Amino acid sequence: MSALAIRMRGAVKRYGAVTAVAGLDLDVPEGTCVGLLGPNGAGKSTTMRLLTAQAIADEGELAVLGHELPADSKAARAAMGVVPQLDNLDTTLTVEQNLLVFTYLYRVPRAERREAIERALEVANLADRRKAKVDELSGGMRRRLLIARALVHEPRLLLLDEPTVGLDPQVRQELWALIDRLRSEGTSILMSTHYIEEAARLADTVTVMSHGVAVACGRPSELVSEHAGREAVEVYGAPSRLLEVEDDARARGWPTRRTGTSVTILRAEEANGEMPDGERRVATLEDVFVLLTGEEIS
Amino acid sequence: MRRLDRAALMGVLVREVVNFRSFWRSSTFSSTVEPTIYLLAFGFGFGSLVTKVGGLDYVQFVGTGTVATAVLFSSVFPAMFGTFVKYQFQHTYDAILAAPVDTEELVTGEALWIATRSGTFGCFPMLVAIAFGLNPSWGMFVVPVIAFLSGFGWACFGILIAAVMKTIDNFSYVTSTVITPLFLVAGTFFPISGLPQWAQIAANINPLYHCVQLVRHAVFGFQAEDLWHLGFLVAFGLIVWRLAISRMEKRLVD
Numbered sequence: 001m002s003a004l005a006i007r008m009r010g011a012v013k014r015y016g017a018v019t020a021v022a023g024l025d026l027d028v029p030e031g032t033c034v035g036l037l038g039p040n041g042a043g044k045s046t047t048m049r050l051l052t053a054q055a056i057a058d059e060g061e062l063a064v065l066g067h068e069l070p071a072d073s074k075a076a077r078a079a080m081g082v083v084p085q086l087d088n089l090d091t092t093l094t095v096e097q098n099l100l101v102f103t104y105l106y107r108v109p110r111a112e113r114r115e116a117i118e119r120a121l122e123v124a125n126l127a128d129r130r131k132a133k134v135d136e137l138s139g140g141m142r143r144r145l146l147i148a149r150a151l152v153h154e155p156r157l158l159l160l161d162e163p164t165v166g167l168d169p170q171v172r173q174e175l176w177a178l179i180d181r182l183r184s185e186g187t188s189i190l191m192s193t194h195y196i197e198e199a200a201r202l203a204d205t206v207t208v209m210s211h212g213v214a215v216a217c218g219r220p221s222e223l224v225s226e227h228a229g230r231e232a233v234e235v236y237g238a239p240s241r242l243l244e245v246e247d248d249a250r251a252r253g254w255p256t257r258r259t260g261t262s263v264t265i266l267r268a269e270e271a272n273g274e275m276p277d278g279e280r281r282v283a284t285l286e287d288v289f290v291l292l293t294g295e296e297i298s
Numbered sequence: 299m300r301r302l303d304r305a306a307l308m309g310v311l312v313r314e315v316v317n318f319r320s321f322w323r324s325s326t327f328s329s330t331v332e333p334t335i336y337l338l339a340f341g342f343g344f345g346s347l348v349t350k351v352g353g354l355d356y357v358q359f360v361g362t363g364t365v366a367t368a369v370l371f372s373s374v375f376p377a378m379f380g381t382f383v384k385y386q387f388q389h390t391y392d393a394i395l396a397a398p399v400d401t402e403e404l405v406t407g408e409a410l411w412i413a414t415r416s417g418t419f420g421c422f423p424m425l426v427a428i429a430f431g432l433n434p435s436w437g438m439f440v441v442p443v444i445a446f447l448s449g450f451g452w453a454c455f456g457i458l459i460a461a462v463m464k465t466i467d468n469f470s471y472v473t474s475t476v477i478t479p480l481f482l483v484a485g486t487f488f489p490i491s492g493l494p495q496w497a498q499i500a501a502n503i504n505p506l507y508h509c510v511q512l513v514r515h516a517v518f519g520f521q522a523e524d525l526w527h528l529g530f531l532v533a534f535g536l537i538v539w540r541l542a543i544s545r546m547e548k549r550l551v552d
Contacts, residue, residue, distance in 0.1 A: 015552065046552075052396045055552035074303075074398045082396035088389035090313070092320040101316055105309035105397040 004063070005030045005157045005188035006051065011060035013046050013212075020046040022212030023060070026190075028157070033179070033189040035203030035220075037196070037285075039293050043212040044192035045085065048161045051190070052082055065157055078107065080157040081150030085165060087142055089134045095121070095145055096130040099152055106153035116152045124148035124178070140171035147178060158182060160191040164198060176202060196286040206285070210293040220285050228255075228287035229267030235278035236262045245276050257290045266291065302406055306399040310407025313394070318415075329372035329415070330422040333364045337423050340364075340487050341430060352489045354518070361427025362517050363486035365441060366448065366509040369420040370481060373412050373449040377456025381408065381546075382466050391550055401547040409453040409539065416449025417442045424517070437516040444516060444531075448509040451535035454542040461545035485510045505534040 006028035013021040021043045028034045038044050049055035051064055053073035062069040064076035089098055099120050103113045121127040124144040134142060143163065150158060163179065164172040172195075179202055183189055193199050199206050200220045208216040208223070216223055235245050242263045249256045255266040266287055268275060318325070340360050351359040384390040394404055421442055428434055459472050483490065483497060484506035490498050501507045508527040515524050 013552070049552065054392065054395050054550070074400065077396060078398040082393075084389070084392055084396070086389050086392070088393045090317055090388075090390070093316060097316050101309075101313045102397070104305075104312040105394060105399060107305045107309070107398065 003030045007063045009061040011057045013057050028190050030188050031186050032204040033183045035199035035206040036192040037199045037206050038209030042209040081155035083146050083150045083160045085161040091134045094131050102149045103152045108153050120148040120152050157188045200285045208292050215292045223288050224283050228283035231268040232283045233265045233268045233278040233280050234262045235276050306403040307407045311411050314411040329419040333368035333423045334426050337364045357431050361432040362514045363510050364423040365420050365513045366506050368423050369416045369445045369449050372419040373416040373452035374456040377453040378459050381457045381460035402543050405543045405546050412453035413446045413450035417446030420445030440516040444512045447531050454538040458542040461549045480504050480506050
């Protein structure tokens, strides 16, 4: 068993009557990328805040890079980088100035500051925009700068909170390449997302969250075969027809999920009996997600 | 109280200094021109009616008094609005607290920076007054220190207000019920000795009054009572500093 970059046991965080995190167990083995997958409101952002001690857990144990939280959180924060969901760059400053500020906040020694900024610019492919004000950057560049900013001190652990939300597909793929490169270079990554494809492509293991707890955890492919089987059949039709198909499937004990315009029958390969006409396809992580969280997502 | 890491304070200060480079013109302008206008308006306006106040030429009286006005304007307003904008709209404090910086260091760093600016801006009206007949004295070199100390307290007060208020619109309640009276009843433009007794007592718990007295005495000669003024400013600074930290922590850390 390798060392854990993040170890969370039974974490509980309540806000008044609302329990945002309700006994979460979460492991991020060093050098791996873990995807925290869940619908909006599942507690992903609160989990991220617990890891930087910007929220203090009511119960549970929490250790980041061997530092117990919240007591030793400063040492933990010094060794990790955080990419927030909300852009909080200093917009009147240049790309370079934003990075410079963070070399101070993350205590990069004076002699290494210049080099740290250059390296971050390089990683985020922003070297030719170094003098540009943040206001002048595109959405994708700003997100790359947010990532670069989190890397000035070469953190061993990176927290990414919805790293590609609201971006074009092209820009998203560009960021995936960047994240994948960081992981291949040995940085441990915890990435919260509600994009299935993002988790499926980047994460070594995925933890599916719903209502503040982990409802499943494993490699994406294992999760698919365990929860959704190998194949699925998607049946299209009028709403009344879809209801009929659902009722029929329930009667036969076949697992189904809604996909808005269709009903998907899961574990089609195991089904005995007559399958309704539909499109046969390979089961995906999205099937698992909807099955486990019971919610539709974009 | 936890330990204040020098590196953490440095990080907060560097962020402010780098940002200040992009808006120093406007902020220097408003922090210095406003008190200077007061100085000129009262200096010429009242100056034509009264020649001596409390044994001083009126320009000397008001020229030293408006130092405190400049300190107040350059500390409490940037602290209130800047703090609120930074945590509520720009989410800057989320980024800073994700780094190895605690709320205590964040608040202290921000207040130190604002106090440094106040220490500088506070001297501007005095320099303008010199041009209008205020005699230079060695004691003037102490004025930036008084302005810094006083500015630190007001900065913490502003941060405290920002931490407590739900919306930025509510700031106007504080401005009209707290800051404006404090600004007027501080012995800046007229001596408080002419006020009714209750107002004189009220002035004695006004930190701005103690700042005015200290500045005036620094320029024209210290007196024994200045220890009381200094003590008051130090106590005010310490109390609002701790309050600002604890309220900000409530606001920033869930």
